[in-house]
C-alpha cells in the first residue's frame with residue numbers, strides 16, 4: 001500500500017563531476033520498473049548536474065536543506081523558488097546535523113516544513129533522540145515533541161505529503177544501527193501519533209529508518225511492518241552499495 005522510499009543523503013560530499021559519474025552508474029543499475037521510489041540528495045552545487053543526468057528516469061532528487069523565506073537578506077541560504085528551478089521533489093528538514101551542529105530549533109524546522117509543503121513539495125522530516133535521552137527512557141517523549149512541533153499544525157492533506165525519517169542521533173555515522181525491534185517500536189509509535197492527529201491519512205504516510213544502514217543490515221529494517229524505506233548516509237555514496245540497499249526494499 002505504501003511505496004517504499006529509499007533515499008541517499010550525500011551530506012557534504014561530491015563535486016559536480018563526481019555526482020555525474022555516480023548518476024551515470026546508478027542509472028545503469030536501476031531497472032525502469034523498479035518498484036521502490038529512489039531519491040538522491042546531492043549538495044546544492046550538484047543539483048543541476050544530477051537533474052541533467054537523471055531527467056527522463058524514474059529516479060528523483062531533492063535538497064538537503066532550505067530556508068523558509070522565499071528571498072531576502074539571508075547570506076548563505078537557499079530558498080524554495082531556487083530549488084523549484086532545479087526540479088526537486090523532496091526537501092530534508094530537521095536532520096540531526098542541522099539540529100545539533102547548526103542549532104536549528106523546532107520552531108524553525110516547523111516553518112521550513114510548512115514552506116516546503118506550500119511550494120507543493122514533500123518534506124522528509126527527520127526526528128530522533130540522542131543517546132542520553134534513550135538511556136533516560138525519554139526517546140518517545142523527544143520524538144513526540146519533534147513531531148508535534150513540526151507537524152501539529154498541518155492539515156491531513158498536508159500531512160499526507162510528509163515523509164518521516166526516524167534517525168536516532170547515536171546511530172548516525174557511527175556504524176552502530178538501532179536494534180530493528182527498537183526501530184519498529186518507534187516507527188509504530190510515530191504511526192500511532194499520526195493516526196491520532198490525522199486519522200486514516202496516517203496509514204499512507206511513509207516512515208523511514210536512518211542511521212548506519214548498510215547493504216548487510218538494510219533488510220533487517222526494510223522488512224519491518226511500520227518501516228517503509230531508509231534514509232542512507234555513508235553507504236549511499238557508492239552507487240552499487242546504495243542500489244544493494246534499495247533492492248532490500250522491494251516488496
Ligand code: 13P
Nearest residue numbers: 009172173211212233234
Ligand atoms: P549514516 O547512514 O552515514 O549513518 O547517516 C544517516 C543519515 O544521517 C542520513 O540522513
